[in-house]
Every structure is written in structure tokens, then in C-alpha cells.
Amino acid sequence: MMTWSLALRNLLRNRRRSLSTLLALAIGSASILIFGGYSANIKYIMKTGYVRNGGQLQVQHKDFYLYGSGNPTAYGIPAYVGLIRTIERDEVLKGMIRVVTPTLQFGGVAGNFAAGVSRTVIGTGFVAADVNRMRQWNEYGLPLIAQRFVLEGAASDAAVVGTGVARVLRLCTALGIADCPTTIDEPKPAGKSLPADIAELTLAETPVAAASDDKAKARIELLAGHANGTPNVASLNVLQAERQGFKEFDEVAVILQLQQAQQLVYGRSPPRVTSIMVQLERSEQMNDAAARLKTLLLTAAPGQALAVVDFETLNPFYVQTVKLFDTIFGFIFVLIGAIVLFTVSNTMNTAVVERTVEIGTLRAVGLRQAGIRRLFVIEGFLLGLVGAVSGAVLAVVVAAIVNRLGLTWLPPGSSEPLPLLLRVWGENRMIFGATVGLVMIAALSAWWPAYRAARLRVVDALRHV
Amino acid sequence: MDSVSVPVIRGVDILVRPAHFTVLLGPSGSGKTTLLNMLGCIDKPDKGDVEVAGCAVNELSDDALSDFRAEHIGFVFQNFNLLPVLTAYENIEYPLVLAGMAPKRRHDRVTKLLEAVGLSDRARNLPGQLSGGQRQRVAIARALSRKPKLVIADEPTANLDSQTGASILALMRRMQVRYKISFVFSSHDREVIGAADDLIFLRDGMIQEIRRKKSDSDAPGDQTSFPDTRIDA
Numbered sequence: 274m275m276t277w278s279l280a281l282r283n284l285l286r287n288r289r290r291s292l293s294t295l296l297a298l299a300i301g302s303a304s305i306l307i308f309g310g311y312s313a314n315i316k317y318i319m320k321t322g323y324v325r326n327g328g329q330l331q332v333q334h335k336d337f338y339l340y341g342s343g344n345p346t347a348y349g350i351p352a353y354v355g356l357i358r359t360i361e362r363d364e365v366l367k368g369m370i371r372v373v374t375p376t377l378q379f380g381g382v383a384g385n386f387a388a389g390v391s392r393t394v395i396g397t398g399f400v401a402a403d404v405n406r407m408r409q410w411n412e413y414g415l416p417l418i419a420q421r422f423v424l425e426g427a428a429s430d431a432a433v434v435g436t437g438v439a440r441v442l443r444l445c446t447a448l449g450i451a452d453c454p455t456t457i458d459e460p461k462p463a464g465k466s467l468p469a470d471i472a473e474l475t476l477a478e479t480p481v482a483a484a485s486d487d488k489a490k491a492r493i494e495l496l497a498g499h500a501n502g503t504p505n506v507a508s509l510n511v512l513q514a515e516r517q518g519f520k521e522f523d524e525v526a527v528i529l530q531l532q533q534a535q536q537l538v539y540g541r542s543p544p545r546v547t548s549i550m551v552q553l554e555r556s557e558q559m560n561d562a563a564a565r566l567k568t569l570l571l572t573a574a575p576g577q578a579l580a581v582v583d584f585e586t587l588n589p590f591y592v593q594t595v596k597l598f599d600t601i602f603g604f605i606f607v608l609i610g611a612i613v614l615f616t617v618s619n620t621m622n623t624a625v626v627e628r629t630v631e632i633g634t635l636r637a638v639g640l641r642q643a644g645i646r647r648l649f650v651i652e653g654f655l656l657g658l659v660g661a662v663s664g665a666v667l668a669v670v671v672a673a674i675v676n677r678l679g680l681t682w683l684p685p686g687s688s689e690p691l692p693l694l695l696r697v698w699g700e701n702r703m704i705f706g707a708t709v710g711l712v713m714i715a716a717l718s719a720w721w722p723a724y725r726a727a728r729l730r731v732v733d734a735l736r737h738v
Numbered sequence: 739m740d741s742v743s744v745p746v747i748r749g750v751d752i753l754v755r756p757a758h759f760t761v762l763l764g765p766s767g768s769g770k771t772t773l774l775n776m777l778g779c780i781d782k783p784d785k786g787d788v789e790v791a792g793c794a795v796n797e798l799s800d801d802a803l804s805d806f807r808a809e810h811i812g813f814v815f816q817n818f819n820l821l822p823v824l825t826a827y828e829n830i831e832y833p834l835v836l837a838g839m840a841p842k843r844r845h846d847r848v849t850k851l852l853e854a855v856g857l858s859d860r861a862r863n864l865p866g867q868l869s870g871g872q873r874q875r876v877a878i879a880r881a882l883s884r885k886p887k888l889v890i891a892d893e894p895t896a897n898l899d900s901q902t903g904a905s906i907l908a909l910m911r912r913m914q915v916r917y918k919i920s921f922v923f924s925s926h927d928r929e930v931i932g933a934a935d936d937l938i939f940l941r942d943g944m945i946q947e948i949r950r951k952k953s954d955s956d957a958p959g960d961q962t963s964f965p966d967t968r969i970d971a
Contacts (some may be wrong), residue, residue, distance in 0.1 A: 637806070
């Protein structure tokens with residue numbers, strides 16, 4: 274105890290030097306944590322987006338992820354309703370699951386015949402009410418607005434498109450999109466009409482009520498390949514253009530009611546889905562839930578080659594981004610660690626020179642070499658501890674201030690600005706890791722000066738001027 | 739440039755009598771401090787033997803030497819060498835903490851020593867708040883805290899005025915008698931020389947003369963309780 278007290282008093286003795294060392298440590302620690310808070314925010318925002326859109330887990334045909342984009346309908350899950358019911362009723366999963374919902378993804382061509390434009394799209398059919406429930410998921414308490422999915426309660430021919438699709442199909446004015454460039458000719462109301470054969474086909478697939486909806490502002494035709502190989506067309510009433518987060522997806526996304534999508538792809542054949550999305554209450558349950566789902570599939574769908582895929586596998590960009598930020602975080606930690614190493618080492622070296630006579634005295638009265646080493650290492654440790662903890666407090670304060678400013682930023686690839694938050698408070702693992710790391714580095718930095726001090730000959734130390 | 743080895747002391751064979759006041763005398767460079775350092779086990783001779791309180795110390799490891807110093811040897815330095823961040827009380831207590839003494843016993847011992855050196859009212863003062871004489875009193879109390887067999891004092895009165903020096907000398911004499919300890923000084927101070935039991939004159943690293951002013955039977959301490967301290971280098 275005396276050694277700790279002696280070490281602390283020695284640090285307080287040269288306050289200015291100790292303070293400048295502490296300041297360097299605190300700023301270093303705060304920098305690490307602020308960057309960590311920034312990257313944590315990005316991670317949580319991305320994860321929240323992915324989980325809201327697709328859940329943490331998806332049950333798919335085992336090859337759908339790799340080959341499904343070429344022919345999604347070939348990888349459909351039959352009898353999916355029973356499977357969903359089994360999942361929902363499972364005693365183990367019951368406490369974990371928030372939403373279980375089917376989805377059907379397919380490729381097609383969307384056209385605005387009135388404007389004479391079309392483009393290839395990725396169509397996705399959802400159960401709208403489930404999507405709205407999924408959009409409420411906010412495990413990390415982010416200030417993200419859960420935009421209401423307008424297809425809930427809408428007619429079966431209702432659709433939502435990405436803003437990029439709306440732009441290309443020249444629906445900006447009709448959909449009242451604010452920041453949508455309209456330099457090219459907007460569609461004229463008296464445009465070329467749909468070819469008679471296609472129109473006939475469309476009428477066969479489109480509910481009468483929707484077709485006679487006079488309030489429809491924007492209509493598109495969606496052409497998709499039927500499961501049996503023939504083309505099929507649905508006339509859709511676009512209710513809204515919705516940003517899809519990433520430009521690439523924003524320019525191909527057409528979202529419609531699951532039933533409509535199934536009708537388009539499977540016609541009168543038994544409907545299938547390409548995925549069953551499972552959204553969990555808490556992400557930490559993901560591994561347990563995945564294991565349980567795999568077990569369930571063996572009994573509930575024995576003949577089907579189904580797999581459970583997590584959102585990280587489905588969204589490699591998320592994993593790559595997290596890895597990138599982790600690497601940068603590690604790099605910053607190493608840089609700041611090196612600065613801490615040299616700062617503390619310099620401080621301790623100076624202290625050894627200044628206190629050489631004291632070292633001699635301590636040795637003369639019987640303190641062993643190990644005692645001298647311990648004394649200086651403890652001083653380094655205390656510097657590291659106080660500096661790192663002060664840095665953590667500083668980081669929390671700075672983060673709180675920045676979070677109150679309501680800043681936003683536009684991440685690469687994203688089509689809409691996201692809140693700029695620094696998530697330091699609550700990131701206990703990061704705070705603990707950075708603090709312990711810096712304290713260890715500080716203690717390690719003091720080791721060499723301590724070793725040198727302990728190796729001094731007692732007579733030489735006592736003679737030191 | 740090749741280093742040249744210059745022997746500081748040679749052919750020295752002395753016996754420090756237990757519980758006596760021994761003073762090393764000699765001009766600068768005569769080897770007084772080197773001899774003291776060897777007796778204090780903070781330096782070793784290149785050749786020869788040092789035996790302190792019956793123990794051949796030049797065969798001990800560094801840790802063993804540290805422990806030996808802590809147990810058997812006290813130091814009083816010319817510049818007092820108190821730890822500036824510790825109070826007078828804590829400076830005296832420190833060697834006892836190293837010895838692992840129980841807090842209650844430590845407290846009793848330090849309190850007694852503070853009384854003995856007349857600094858009970860200065861226990862909480864830092865060295866910087868004490869006069870030179872008071873600091874040296876604290877240093878003496880620290881040197882005596884573990885009841886050593888030998889106290890090494892390198893010119894303990896050199897940085898004190900004559901009156902304070904005399905009082906410090908008187909204090910050390912009292913302590914030596916009270917605790918029956920061998921004191922070995924190096925000094926030029928006439929008062930110190932006058933108070934010595936044994937005088938050892940050094941010149942050019944060699945003993946010129948040993949003058950034992952008082953016989954063994956006149957010695958103030960109980961000599962039989964300690965083995966000899968001897969140097970043969």
C-alpha cells in the first residue's frame with residue numbers, strides 16, 4: 274500500500290509534467306473512443322436498416338443466395354404457410370421471435386408505357402402489415418424514423434418503387450418527389466397506349482377495383498417470367514416512391530403485395546416464397562435462434578433443401594464495412610498507443626533521472642530492485658489509469674454534445690443522409706477495452722525506465738547530482 | 739581511451755568495535771566514503787572481504803544485500819536524503835513497512851523514535867517543512883527504526899551549523915548508548931572527532947593510524963551482544 278501511496282505522491286509532486294502526460298493520454302483515449310463511437314453508430318444504423326428490411330435470419334432454399342438472382346422462382350419454398358406456423362408456435366423460438374414473414378423476390382421489367390420508358394427491376398412481394406411491424410425494430414434506440422409502409426391496407430395492385438425507379442420511369446411529378454430531376458420530357462397524359470395484347474393480359478391479372486381507380490397517379494406495368502416459363506404482366510398502381518438506402522437498389526426496387534407478386538410469378542399454381550424472414554427481439558439471440566431453426570427445418574420441411582442464413586451473410590457489404598471500421602479503429606489505437614508509449618516513457622525517464630538520489634536512498638534502506646521497478650511501473654500504471662479514464666469521460670461528454678447537435682451525414686453508397694451520432698455511452702466493451710489497453714501500454718512504457726532505475730548501483734545513485 | 743584502474747583503498751584491515759563510535763578521518767580522496775560504502779554494503783571491494791556483524795557480505799546477492807542492509811544497517815547522509823513526498827513520520831516508518839511489521843507495532847516504534855529525537859510535534863511535516871537539523875533528526879530516527887547493528891554516517895553534520903551539528907552529534911551519541919549500536923562516521927568536524935571512541939586515519943586509500951581513545955571496558959555499549967564488523971580489502 275505504501276508503494277501505491279508513494280507512487281501517487283511522486284506523480285503529484287511534479288504536477289505540471291504529470292498533467293501534460295495525462296492530457297496527452299486523455300486526448301488519445303478520447304480520440305479512440307470518439308472514433309469507436311462513430312463507427313459503432315454506423316454499424317448500428319446499417320444493422321438496423323438490414324434487420325428492419327430482412328430480419329436477422331432468413332429461411333431460404335440452400336442455393337437461393339448464390340444462384341437465386343438468376344431464376345428466383347426455381348428456388349421457391351412450397352407449403353411455406355405451414356412452416357411459418359411451425360416456427361411461430363415453437364416453444365423455444367416463441368420468446369425470441371418478433372416477426373416471421375414470407376417474401377418473394379423475382380426479376381422483371383417495369384415500364385411506363387405512357388412515357389415510353391422501361392427498365393429491369395427486382396420485384397419483391399411482402400406482407401405489408403409485417404413489414405410495418407419489422408420497421409418498428411430499434412434495438413439500439415436510434416433516432417431513425419420508421420417510415421410507414423404504405424402498402425398496408427392498400428389495394429392488391431398497389432406498389433412502391435425506389436426513387437431511382439420513379440426517376441427512370443418518369444414518375445417524379447406524378448408521385449410528387451421533391452428532389453427528383455425532371456429535365457427530360459415528362460410523360461404526357463395522352464401518351465402511347467399499352468399494346469393491345471399486353472393490355473389484355475394485364476386486365477386478366479389486375480383486380481377490377483384497382484383498374485378503375487381514378488385517383489391513381491402513376492401506373493406501371495411489371496413484366497416477369499412465370500414459373501412455367503411464359504411472360505406475365507401486372508399493372509401496378511404506384512402509391513409512393515421510397516428511398517431504398519443504397520442507390521443501386523433504389524434504381525431497381527419495385528415492391529408489391531406478396532399476393533400480387535405470387536400471382537405474377539406463379540399464376541394459378543400453388544404459391545411459393547423465396548424467403549421466410551425472421552426478425553428477432555434481440556440480435557444476441559441470433560445464434561440460438563438459427564440453431565433452433567435448423568433443427569426445426571429437419572422435421573418441418575424434411576424433403577426440402579432449406580438453409581438458415583443470417584443477415585451478415587445476406588449483406589456482405591455490412592460485414593465489409595464493419596471490418597473496415599474495425600481495422601481503422603485498430604490502426605488509430607496502435608497510433609495512439611505508440612504516442613502514449615513514448616509520452617509515458619519520456620515522463621518516467623525524466624522522473625528516474627530527477628529521483629536518482631532517492632532511488633539510491635530507497636535501495637540503501639533496503640528496498641530491493643524489484644521494489645524500485647514496482648514503484649515506477651505503478652506510477653506509469655496510475656498515469657495510464659487516470660489518463661484513460663479522463664479520456665473516457667471526455668469522450669462521453671464530447672459525444673453527448675455532438676449527439677445534441679442533430680448532425681447528419683451521407684454515407685458512401687447511401688441515397689439519404691443518416692444521423693451523425695457518437696455512441697460512446699453504453700459501449701462498455703469498447704470503453705473497457707480501450708481503457709485497459711491504454712493502461713497496459715502506460716504501465717509497459719514505464720517498465721524500461723523502471724528497469725534502468727532498479728539497475729542503478731546504489732553508490733552511483735547516491736552520488737548523483 | 740583505455741580506462742585506468744585506480745585503487746581507492748588498498749590493504750585496509752580494520753575492525754569496527756561493536757557499540758562504539760568510530761570516526762574515519764583523512765583528507766579528500768583518502769577513501770573514507772568508499773570505506774563507509776563497503777561497510778554499509780552499498781559497494782563491494784574488487785578484492786578482499788567485508789564482514790558486517792559477522793556476515794561475509796560480499797558473497798551475498800543483490801536482494802540478500804538489500805535485506806541485510808534493511809535489517810542490520812542504518813544510514814545517515816550528509817544531505818539527509820529523506821523522501822520528500824513522505825512526512826517525517828512516514829520517512830521513519832518506511833523501513834518498517836519494508837520489513838512487513840504490523841501497523842500497531844510500527845506506530846509504537848515510530849512514535850517512540852519521534853519522541854527520542856524530539857520531533858513528536860513535527861510528525862506530519864514534510865521534509866521541506868523542516869529545518870536542516872530537524873531533517874537530520876528524522877534521518878537518524880529512520881536509521882535507527884529497525885534497530886540496526888551498525889549506523890553509517892557520512893559527514894552527518896557537514897550541512898549543519900555548529901550548534902545544530904553539536905546537538906545532532908549529542909543525539910547520535912545518546913541513541914548509540916541507548917540502542918547499543920556501532921556508529922561509523924566520516925567527518926572533519928572536531929566535535930565529531932572529539933566524541934569518537936575510535937579514530938581511523940586514512941591517507942591515499944590506506945590506514946595510517948588507528949587510535950582507540952577508550953578501552954573496550956570503557957565502551958558505552960554492550961559489546962558482547964554483537965559480532966564484529968571488519969573490512970579487509
